[in-house]
Amino acid sequence: MPRLDARLKLVAAEIRGKIHADIGSDHGHLLAALLSADRIERGIAVENKLQPYRNSSATLERLNAEVRLGEGMDVIEENEIDSLSICGMGGQSIVRILSEHPNRLPKQLVLQPNQAIASVRQWARDNGYWLTDEKCTGTKRRFEVLVFSRFGPPHDPVYQKLNEVGLDESMGLMFGPWFLLRKDERLLQRLAEEQRYLQSKQNLTQTSRARVETIRRLLSSDHFLSR
Numbered sequence: 418m419p420r421l422d423a424r425l426k427l428v429a430a431e432i433r434g435k436i437h438a439d440i441g442s443d444h445g446h447l448l449a450a451l452l453s454a455d456r457i458e459r460g461i462a463v464e465n466k467l468q469p470y471r472n473s474s475a476t477l478e479r480l481n482a483e484v485r486l487g488e489g490m491d492v493i494e495e496n497e498i499d500s501l502s503i504c505g506m507g508g509q510s511i512v513r514i515l516s517e518h519p520n521r522l523p524k525q526l527v528l529q530p531n532q533a534i535a536s537v538r539q540w541a542r543d544n545g546y547w548l549t550d551e552k553c554t555g556t557k558r559r560f561e562v563l564v565f566s567r568f569g570p571p572h573d574p575v576y577q578k579l580n581e582v583g584l585d586e587s588m589g590l591m592f593g594p595w596f597l598l599r600k601d602e603r604l605l606q607r608l609a610e611e612q613r614y615l616q617s618k619q620n621l622t623q624t625s626r627a628r629v630e631t632i633r634r635l636l637s638s639d640h641f642l643s644r
């Protein structure tokens with residue numbers, strides 16, 4: 418059985434469906450680990466490039482899995498899967514894949530965007546998925562894993578919880594509402610470092626100025642000062 422790195426271990430631990438699809442499966446290790454541990458009954462790996470498709474096919478050969486060559490959710494049917502993972506891609510690519518066939522998405526999504534994580538939270542916020550948990554690796558590079566469940570409207574109550582502790586939704590979308598509510602120490606250290614870095618720069622873009630201001634408000638909020 419392939420060994421998963423810390424990032425994919427976090428993803429695997431969150432998956433709850435019996436029939437699970439992994440989009441952008443690459444080597445196929447995530448599904449192989451889930452099937453070998455009887456964590457899922459059947460796996461569907463999706464790849465849009467030939468060599469990763471072959472790699473996934475080789476890894477999953479003797480397991481209860483199917484490997485499909487195609488674009489994202491194009492090759493998944495409505496009501497076919499219980500859960501879905503998309504890992505190791507940028508947030509914009511993840512959002513594009515999720516947006517293409519909204520009717521084919523399952524109840525549970527486990528997503529691990531490498532960048533533009535806020536765009537994934539925003540997509541979920543606008544599309545009836547509630548962020549039920551978020552985790553991060555303890556490795557040098559911080560990888561975030563977002564776990565969503567479809568509840569439909571009303572809006573995700575986690576952003577209301579943020580308001581109750583004096584923080585706003587935009588902070589939650591940017592840095593993760595659960596990390597903020599839990600006063601995640603590693604996130605705080607990273608924000609303090611980013612604040613020092615941005616403040617040391619001469620000419621900040623408008624986006625960076627807005628970000629440094631949000632970090633300043635967060636770090637000086639009662640919620641964080643009272644920890």
Ligand SMILES: C[S@@+](CC[C@H](N)C(=O)[O-])C[C@H]1O[C@@H](n2cnc3c(N)ncnc32)[C@H](O)[C@@H]1O
Nearest residue numbers: 441442443463464465466469487488489504505
């Ligand atoms: C950076 S790798 C990440 C692999 C694995 N998910 C992981 O986290 O270790 C991204 C993989 O997704 C595949 N991919 C990218 N866009 C895709 C799409 N729209 N549909 C299917 N596969 C895609 C790429 O071919 C590549 O193998």
